[in-house]
Amino acid sequence: MITVAALYCFAPFDDPAALKPPLLALCADHGIRGTLLLATEGVNGTIAGSAEGLAAVIAHIRDLPGCAELDVKYAQASAMPFQRMKVRLKKEIVTLKVSGVDPARDVGRYVAPEDWNALISDPDTILIDTRNDYEVAIGTFRGAIDPKTHSFGEFPAWFRANRDQWGPNPKVAMFCTGGIRCEKSTAFLRAEGIEDVAHLKGGILNYLEKIPASESLWDGECFVFDERVAVGHGVTEGSHAMCAACGWPVVRDASSCGHCSAELGVNPV
Secondary structure, rough: OEEEEEEEEEEEOOHHHHHHHHHHHHHHHHEEEEEEEEEEEEEEEEEOOOHHHHHHHHHHOOOOOOOOOOEEEEEEEEEOOOEEEEEOOOOOOOOOOOOOOOOOOOOOEEEOOHHHHHHHOOEEEEEEEEEHHHHHHHHEEEOOEEEOOOHHHHHHHHHHHHEEEEEHEEEEEOOOOOOHHHHHHHHHHHHHOOOOOOEEEOOHHHHHHOOOOOHOEEOOEEEOOOOOOOEEEHHHHHHEEEEEOOEEEOOOOEOOOOOOEEEOOOOOO
């Protein structure tokens, strides 16, 4: 089995480019593959390999300025879910395209998986899925609003166009895959004047790991950005593959893609 680590940390990096070569070299030394994004606001990514190799890389990242509290979620894969190792320099480690939004300064209230069901079962709670349309298509929390965005950068415009329907002081709860998009989206809502905003700590992955299926309010599977495609309760590998024609997740034994209608044959990627 291969260990997979999804990680992020908002931290002030004065020179992200200087951090790239040592990270690439360390990952190469330990046979680690995946993608890491570096920006002046921190680090984000998913990497995979041996438990020992990951421990070395994660220890290195935690030694970077401001990264001692690096958020990491682990899972297992039956095969290596990445083809190679990439470390990319970006303007943002998760792209919202709104200046001045700083999760390190102001962010929404964190809600543990164990407390999440009570929050989203409250009829006064407005539950928003901050992920993209192709992710929501294969699973989400019951009663969640789907913004139908194609990219996270569309979320601010969607929220501004819809916020009036929820009144002046809405109670908002949001969630995403691993937590990082909600760091940005809750900080954005706070900057927009929404005071009562919460998000699922550690994201869907943390919830699926901690909450038994018998108690879960999650329906379907959770899309992940590697060759596993999706995971289910217990963060076990799911039943989806990718449509080679349009890139949407499809059930592995499906004969055609429900999104683009392409015939899948027996080997969707």
